Amino acid sequence: MSSRNSAYVLGAFLILLISLVSVATGLVIMNFMQDDEEPASYTVEGKYLEGSAYYEVSGTGTYKELNESDLSRIYEYTFDVSYVDDSGKVHNETIKSTLIISSETKMPVESLFVYEGEASINGTEVSIWKSLDNADGESRFYCSEGKALQIEVDTGSFDITAVID
Structure with missing residues (x-):
């Protein structure tokens, strides 16, 4: 049972990690797409x-x-x-x-x-x-x-x- 619980914890961790990487990537892409220079x-x-x-x-x-x-x-x-x-x-x-x-x-x-x-x-x-x-x-x-x-x-x-x- 403990190896099965470890597999669930590892799976949940991987899903969380993938979600965080996706959010971070989205924020980086949005930052590059925005024009940082405000109009004069x-x-x-x-x-x-x-x-x-x-x-x-x-x-x-x-x-x-x-x-x-x-x-x-x-x-x-x-x-x-x-x-x-x-x-x-x-x-x-x-x-x-x-x-x-x-x-x-x-x-x-x-x-x-x-x-x-x-x-x-x-x-x-x-x-x-x-x-x-x-x-x-x-x-x-x-x-x-x-x-x-x-x-x-x-x-x-x-x-x-x-x-x-």
Whole structure:
């Protein structure tokens, strides 16, 4: 009887061990599948033009990755800004802009963006790219290693600069 009980205990132990290994493996796989890098946040400043008057604008921004392929990554930037008019009324607006980065070069896709030169932002060398799609206004991206460190958007009414936090 004791060898039979030992077999049951050994069997139960093996089942428990297999279960623990399965759970641990699942947790490791889930950890690798999650994107550890949180989207960057941006501080936004600028102005809103209304006729001959202009108002100071401030706000925040972030981005989301719309897709990733072997060829490119598409990022949609959303900037939530506000300003106070002469009557004291607070106005809230959302401004969007899109950046498409080549997976190969880690720079904006040259057929959609115009290269405008180099600059330095807080000691980091960046390349400046202007979007050819001006449907939502004119956008300039200051990029380094596939990331926009600064974005300027001019919609005609809003003229904002978003700087990565």
